[in-house]
Amino acid sequence: MSKTNPGNFFEDFSVGQVLRHATPRTVTEGDRAVYGSLYPTRFAVPSSAQFAASVGLDPHPVEELVAFHVAFGKTVPDISLNAVANLGYAECRFHRPVLPGDTLSTTSEVIGLKQNSNGRSGVVYVRSTATNQRGEVALDWARWVMVHKRDPEAPAPETVVPELAAAVAAEDLVLPTGLDFTDYDFAAAGEPHRFDDYEVGEKIDHVDGVTLTESEHQQATRLWQNTAKVHFNAQARPDGRQLIYGGHVISMARALSFNGLANAQLIAAINAGAHTAPAFAGDTVYAWSEVLDKAETSAPGVGALRLRLVATRDRDESMTLRDAETGKHAAGVLLDLDYWALIPR
Amino acid sequence: MSKTNPGNFFEDFSVGQVLRHATPRTVTEGDRAVYGSLYPTRFAVPSSAQFAASVGLDPHPVEELVAFHVAFGKTVPDISLNAVANLGYAECRFHRPVLPGDTLSTTSEVIGLKQNSNGRSGVVYVRSTATNQRGEVALDWARWVMVHKRDPEAPAPETVVPELAAAVAAEDLVLPTGLDFTDYDFAAAGEPHRFDDYEVGEKIDHVDGVTLTESEHQQATRLWQNTAKVHFNAQARPDGRQLIYGGHVISMARALSFNGLANAQLIAAINAGAHTAPAFAGDTVYAWSEVLDKAETSAPGVGALRLRLVATRDRDESMTLRDAETGKHAAGVLLDLDYWALIPR
Amino acid sequence: MSKTNPGNFFEDFSVGQVLRHATPRTVTEGDRAVYGSLYPTRFAVPSSAQFAASVGLDPHPVEELVAFHVAFGKTVPDISLNAVANLGYAECRFHRPVLPGDTLSTTSEVIGLKQNSNGRSGVVYVRSTATNQRGEVALDWARWVMVHKRDPEAPAPETVVPELAAAVAAEDLVLPTGLDFTDYDFAAAGEPHRFDDYEVGEKIDHVDGVTLTESEHQQATRLWQNTAKVHFNAQARPDGRQLIYGGHVISMARALSFNGLANAQLIAAINAGAHTAPAFAGDTVYAWSEVLDKAETSAPGVGALRLRLVATRDRDESMTLRDAETGKHAAGVLLDLDYWALIPR
Structure with missing residues (x-):
């Protein structure tokens, strides 16, 4: 028993602690195919090497969410094996496309801790960074998660709650080198x-x-x-x-959003x-989206849309995010995701 | 809502209309593997790069049905999203092997229209052509499908019913360049x-x-x-x-037909x-086959068998295609497919 | 009907008979991805091309069990289509890593026969060898399986029961050329x-x-x-x-054993x-393991653990292999596998 991983409990974390996660994983064309069998994704860039090359992306990158899920999965055994709930994400940026053959490794730093008043659990804030085999950052993100304490009697750590941006600023978005939507083929x-x-304010029922x-x-x-x-x-x-x-619901909703957002080709940030x-x-x-913001970018022909992507159990044509009475997420809302997508101007 | 694809209705089609379908898709070794996890396919050419090379096919092509499904899938959002029923296929020819790395795009031309007497739907005939990244034709086929009208009051178009061949003539089959079954390894x-x-006339219970x-x-x-x-x-x-x-039933039946038709390596036409x-x-x-015709070809050691491939719900050892009384397809028959396969002589 | 494969029955086998199995199959990165979607495998060598290269394995091999299942699958139509039960394996050795692009073919030799006293079935012993496209042995193994007789009246063959080693001797293990665990990265x-x-004797509940x-x-x-x-x-x-x-249970148990045996990177023998x-x-x-033996090897930094890997239906924290009263495998035990794994010293 002693050789198996019991996961970390709340009192195992300390602010500033760095966790290097096992195990590195090489992304391949096989992952693209399995992903395509599990989600109804049809975005032209990840679907077609030829289309990707026509907008400056050659070799052919996989979807950002493939990279996200791989990088995120690494953190689970160390961060959230004893989690009560995954509470939120912030400041997730995609720094460069992930290509078949790239090997991703993930490291996390504990950036905050807050014990719950019940004394039986606490919130752990981490910033995680996934790098490729050349040590280049592929993506990074912050996440906070409620984790059980092993021993309810263990003393509470000093409360540190990191300041996390409500959204990645448009000027901080990283655009893939070479991305150019000037000759974008809308028919394809x-x-x-x-x-x-x-x-801004527009809603789309997918x-x-x-x-x-x-x-x-x-x-x-x-x-x-x-x-x-x-x-x-x-x-x-x-x-x-x-x-x-x-994450299964994230990928499903993102794929469903093709119907109405087919040109929101790339995710730049969550x-x-x-x-x-x-x-x-x-x-x-089902899924619906709301346009939250718009921004120009420095890449030729490339604009950015800040989108709210909402997944629901059963279809909600009214696209209601919050219950009018309680102010909480409406019944049936499974996911409330806020992200930046890159789209041709 | 206005940004999502409602699909085309019967009155949206006109004879001569050309639809360029989204989105191009690159076929990879990942597709071969997922296909192999979903269908019990064992044909030696798509299974083994070494075997394929030994019959003149190098690089290693994927199964024709992988190409067919990818190319066909492209047409659904534009042709059959509002379909009542997929009525038939004809004149489908495979013009060249599809290789991992190839990107397929599909275009369709409306070649016929016939409103149903009830005025609420009609039959749309299209000829679809899938090309690779070099613009070469990979496959083409005709298909007709019954599509709802958006507005039952919309006027009927002039009826145009295309003449489609009952079968691709043996002399019109396109053989893969280099195909040579002279040194075919039957044991492998x-x-x-x-x-x-x-x-001709022989039936095989698979x-x-x-x-x-x-x-x-x-x-x-x-x-x-x-x-x-x-x-x-x-x-x-x-x-x-x-x-x-x-198409799931087509691929399942084709894979099952290995047992008795293991050497019917390639599909030349449907x-x-x-x-x-x-x-x-x-x-x-379950599946059974009937040999409908036989033909020689110009490729060394290569013959062509015209086969009826029938898929059934539950096994029918009697291999009955049609109900003797009604003349309709017998209960339990799911698929009645007529195709040309290439086999060593 | 006569063209389909009825499989071999007990009386179709004779000692010394060699069966060359269809159909050769090329292993690809697609197989690695599908395998990873079906089993919770996380061993660093098959997961990461970079990690594999760091221990001397470049190009990036697939898991030994991928090779085993592919090679084994080939034998089913000829050996065990009419099997009552798969009775055992022995002397399985992995002779070289299988790489994406390799094509495996399998041949079996009948090495023993023993009719059951009921006269309706018998045990067939075969030694199977899988080779790659260069004719090099990838793996070989012995297996015995109980097979139905077609005709209970058919005469019994002379009984030949091969001597099979209880275990592959440590000195007979084949180590991948170049394998070097000297700079093994335990954190990764x-x-x-x-x-x-x-x-030796240690048990690990996974x-x-x-x-x-x-x-x-x-x-x-x-x-x-x-x-x-x-x-x-x-x-x-x-x-x-x-x-x-x-084999599904073998792969599941092997993947589950990562939790406690993460460094048992490679299977050298079964x-x-x-x-x-x-x-x-x-x-x-669920799975648990027992350390049966340990041995040094000639490769730098590489040791070998002989492990018993037990899969159970429902968790058995007592890790009981056999029922104390009957001496038979305990209820709930699905698999009892004995293998050699390579691990850093």
Whole structure:
């Protein structure tokens, strides 16, 4: 028993602590294919090497979310194996495309700690950085997660709550080297809507729904070497249900958003994210988006849309984010994600 | 809502109209592996790069049905999103092998229209052509599909019904450049039966059955970026059942046909195809074949068999295609496919 | 019917007979990705090309079990299509890493026969050898399987029972050329435990469990082109249940063993293996290991652990292999595998 990983508990973390996560993982064309079998993704850049090259991306990058899930999965055994809940993300930036053949490794630094008033758990804030085999940063992000204490009697650490930006500033977005949407082929990409066609405040119902299965979410989550027990083991929860990895819902919603946002080709940053309700096999997931902000960028022909991406259980044509009475996320909202996408101008 | 794709309705089509479908897609070794996890395919050419090279195919092509599904999937959002039924295929020819790294794009031309007498739908005939990144034709085919009208009051178009060949003539088959079965290794391929061992009229019961699951058909269909709602969304049909993509049954039957047709290595053409009954998860699919015709070809050692491939729900050892009383396809027949295969002489 | 493969029956085998199995199969990065979606594997060597290169393995090999399943799958149509039970493995050695792009072919020689006293079946012993496209041996193993007779009246063959080693001797292990654990990165690999930290007799509860699904085991088994009907066809057994391929449990247990044996990077040999109870979808599989032996090797920094890997239905923290009363495998034990792993010293 002593050789197995019990995961870290709240009192195992200290501010400034650096955790180097196992195990490095090489991303391949196989991952692109499996991803495409699990999510209805159709964005032209990750779908077509030829299209990607036509906008300056050669070799052919995988989707940012592939990189995110791989990099995030590394952190689970050390950060969230004993988590009660994944509370939020902030300041996630994609620094360079991840290419087949790249090997990702992830390191995390503890940037905050706050014990809960019940004394049985606390919130751990980490900043995680994934690098490729050349040591270049591929992406980084902050995350906070509620973690059990091993011993409720263990003393509370000094409370440190890091200041995290509500959103990545448009001028801090990192654009892939060479990205150029000047000769963007809208017909090939699937929709005519460009940067100027979207208005702040506009909402888009992405219409399509996908019914989740027990096999598919496990295959996805396993592909990222995510080891959280509740996803794979029907005996891990008293109700015998397998909780679906929140990232599965992120990828599903992002893929569904193609229908109305087909030209939002690349994710440049994730500003915030909350998994507001659990998802289970049998749920039918829909998505809608809201345009939160718009910004120009320095890359030729490239604009940035700040989008709220909302996944719901069952379709909500009213696109209601919050319950009017309680102010909390409306019943049925599974995901509330805030991100920057790059789109042709 | 206005930014999402509502699909085309019957009155949106006009004869001569050309639709350029989104989104181009690069085929990779990942697709071959996922395909192999979903279908019990064992044909030596797509299974082994070494075997393929030994018959003149180097680099290592993927199965023709991988190319077909990818190319077909492109057409769904524009042609059949509002389809009532996929009525048939004709004149499908594979013009050159598709190799890992190839990017396929598909274009369709409307070649016929015929409003139904009920005024609420009509039949759309299209000829679709998939090209690779060099603009070379990879495959083309005709297809007709019954599509809803948006407005039953919309006037009927002039009826144009294209003349489509009952079968691709043997002399019109395109053989892969370099294909040579002279030194074909029957032991490696798995069966001794060659061109001369098959007789017109002969039927082969392929014996094996596969029970379909909800996850696998969705993964397959999603891999092809097929967006038809009924396959993925349990809420799309009143009965809550997810209709299985007809192409899933085609690939399953083709893979099952290995047992008795192991040397029918390549599909050169699909002459006709009908999805005669819906398939659902839980169904156990079997297949049988009938030799319809035989032809010599110009490639060394290569013959062509015209085969009827029939998929059934539950095994039918009697191999009955049509109900003796009604003349319609027998209950349990899911697929009636007519194709040309290339086999060593 | 006559063209399909009925499989061999007991009386079709003779000692000394050599069977060359169809069909050769090329292993790719796609297989690595699909494997990673089906098993929670995290061993650093197969996970990371960079890590593999750092221990002398470049290009990046796939897991030994990928090679085993592919090579084993080839033998099913000829050896075990009419099997009652797979009785055991012995003397399995991995002779060289299998790399993406390698094509594996398998040949078997019948090395023993023993008719059962009931006259209706018998045990067939084979030694199988998988070679790559250069004719180099990738792995070989002995296996014995109980096979039905076609005709119970057929005369019994002379009984020949081969002598098979209880275990591969440590000095007979083949180490991958260039393997060097001198600069092994324990932090990247995920655990600090090295050769000297394991003691003979030590047991390790791997803690984690995975609930099996109908789709995943079929995808895995199909990936290896294994054609045994009971895995795929719910109509093949009177109880309508689909028997899970024993190799699925081997791979699951091996992947689960990462938690406590993360540095047991490579499988050098399989000494023995028994599938002691059937597994079905819905079962939750756990694993524990016992250190049976230890040995030094000639490769720099590389030690060998002989391990018993036990998979159980439901967790057995007592790690009981055999029922105290009957001496048989305890209820719940699915797999009893004995293998040599290579680990840094």
